[in-house]
Amino acid sequence: MSIKAFAVFLLAVIVFAAFLHFGYPIRPEGDQLYHFKHAEIYKTNGIFDSGFRWLPYSAIGKRGADMWYGFHLLLIPFTFFQDQILGLRVAGFFITSLLLVIFYLALARLGIEKRHVWPFLLMLSGFFALFHLATVRPHVLSLAFNILAYSFAITGSMWGIFGASFVASFLHLSLFWATLLILGVFISVKFFLEKTFDWRIVLFSFGGIMLGWFLRPNPFGAAELVYVQIIELMLAKFKGVPLNFGFELYPLGWHVFSIFGAFIFLWFLAIFVFARISKKDAVLWSAFSLSVVFFLMTVFIAQRSFDLWAAFGIIFIAFVYPHTNVLVWGFIPNAKKLGAMALSAAIIIALFMAVQSLYKNDQFLKTALWSPYRFQSIAEWLKNNSKDGNVVFNVSWDYFPELFFWNTKNFYIGGMDPIFQYDYDQELYWKAYYLETGKTTRFTCAAVACEEKDFKDTYAVLKNDFGAKYLVLDKNYDTALYRYFAGDSRFALKDENQNAALFELRFDF
Numbered sequence: 001m002s003i004k005a006f007a008v009f010l011l012a013v014i015v016f017a018a019f020l021h022f023g024y025p026i027r028p029e030g031d032q033l034y035h036f037k038h039a040e041i042y043k044t045n046g047i048f049d050s051g052f053r054w055l056p057y058s059a060i061g062k063r064g065a066d067m068w069y070g071f072h073l074l075l076i077p078f079t080f081f082q083d084q085i086l087g088l089r090v091a092g093f094f095i096t097s098l099l100l101v102i103f104y105l106a107l108a109r110l111g112i113e114k115r116h117v118w119p120f121l122l123m124l125s126g127f128f129a130l131f132h133l134a135t136v137r138p139h140v141l142s143l144a145f146n147i148l149a150y151s152f153a154i155t156g157s158m159w160g161i162f163g164a165s166f167v168a169s170f171l172h173l174s175l176f177w178a179t180l181l182i183l184g185v186f187i188s189v190k191f192f193l194e195k196t197f198d199w200r201i202v203l204f205s206f207g208g209i210m211l212g213w214f215l216r217p218n219p220f221g222a223a224e225l226v227y228v229q230i231i232e233l234m235l236a237k238f239k240g241v242p243l244n245f246g247f248e249l250y251p252l253g254w255h256v257f258s259i260f261g262a263f264i265f266l267w268f269l270a271i272f273v274f275a276r277i278s279k280k281d282a283v284l285w286s287a288f289s290l291s292v293v294f295f296l297m298t299v300f301i302a303q304r305s306f307d308l309w310a311a312f313g314i315i316f317i318a319f320v321y322p323h324t325n326v327l328v329w330g331f332i333p334n335a336k337k338l339g340a341m342a343l344s345a346a347i348i349i350a351l352f353m354a355v356q357s358l359y360k361n362d363q364f365l366k367t368a369l370w371s372p373y374r375f376q377s378i379a380e381w382l383k384n385n386s387k388d389g390n391v392v393f394n395v396s397w398d399y400f401p402e403l404f405f406w407n408t409k410n411f412y413i414g415g416m417d418p419i420f421q422y423d424y425d426q427e428l429y430w431k432a433y434y435l436e437t438g439k440t441t442r443f444t445c446a447a448v449a450c451e452e453k454d455f456k457d458t459y460a461v462l463k464n465d466f467g468a469k470y471l472v473l474d475k476n477y478d479t480a481l482y483r484y485f486a487g488d489s490r491f492a493l494k495d496e497n498q499n500a501a502l503f504e505l506r507f508d509f
Helices: 003-022 031-045 059-063 069-080 084-109 118-123 127-133 138-155 158-171 173-194 199-214 219-239 253-259 261-277 282-300 303-324 335-367 376-385 397-406 419-424 426-436 458-465 479-487
Strands: 391-394 468-474 491-496 500-505
Touching: 003 084, 003 118, 031 069, 031 084, 031 397, 059 219, 059 419, 069 084, 069 138, 069 158, 084 118, 084 138, 084 303, 118 127, 118 303, 118 335, 127 138, 127 303, 127 335, 138 158, 138 173, 138 199, 138 282, 138 303, 158 173, 158 199, 173 199, 173 219, 173 282, 199 219, 219 419, 253 261, 253 282, 261 282, 261 303, 261 335, 282 303, 376 397, 376 491, 376 500, 391 397, 397 468, 419 426, 426 458, 458 468, 458 500, 468 479, 479 491, 479 500
Parallel strands: 391 468
Antiparallel strands: 468 500, 491 500
């Protein structure tokens, strides 16, 4: 690897990452606020205090463990910025840069040509990918280290596999399955084509994952949370339980062709060339197989798999690339000319894909209504006027990260994924669900299908079942609830801004 070439690539990475994280409003993704604040708590309370008392009605609070422990430790240095939003931007710049550099190094290990181009094409494979991979969330780096583990498996570095698997699980334990799937597919393809089974890959990857799991406070509590987030979530989806999931947990379906159209065209072109190569190469076949597996997961299981699909799709395309302009189809005249035409088409598609991703990113971030400040004044009022441990009923689970970012004095009803509330207490979950979804206002219910005999007065539920002292909502989304609470004398409006409102439950009734 040329030092000069790497230096030029690194400069391009710095410019690109700075453009993404300092050239626009901060990305409208609430979870990154939670991760940043959790890191600050470790800075303040010590790195062994993984109990999470801020969500008493969630499995996260009950288990007192941290699935993203390593990622939170990594963020600690960025919490020293006096301006927390600036610290978050710098953290995003660092994480994006690290993803691109690790991807480059993995490609270098694999001897891939034009490796300075492919990391950027990964980021620009579609607007969804650009948005998803430019946030301060642990999946970005777990993806990077899983790709690195794959490169170590191909080149036969067992300790490299161990180290990359360790870091991936230490940062993001709930994605341990991705490491096993990636390496498992490579082992299976290699066994099918070469009739050799390298048990060392299994041993070293499993050992790294286990160490990444165990080197955290309360590893068994973390394992229980992983079980909830993966197994219980899959069971709930399979049963058709109408949990109010985040969008990324739903399958993308055939919308994938409109969202990732250019990338799919490029991917299909590579598959077409690959079919003509007819080469029994474990590396090519494993990259192709993994791109197909993650594509199917994106379409039929959960759209959050598209970053893995894009990554292995790009790796597969990069492996096929050298064969494009020298492709010889024996039964077609002017084969070299056709190969050159295919290469030109691929370059044009890639350029269109990159420009389209950047354009949609620009349009979205300039028009997005979300702001990290929408609950700031509400949270600061609570910080200044409430008592430690007062329970705040956040109407939607995805309001939690923003409230928590500005105020750690109070407890909240739920946050992160709704499955954690569902696991804690199903009846309490449904009581919150009906209010969150706007299905009810003055009453709620403790079951999936409510009958009139099951109706419970909302004030009584908030006061007696959740022990709530305050209630926070977004006026733009929870308009019916806002009107109800404003018109019920048992609730006192304490603070509001153009986006949010804070009500206090009056206890003198």
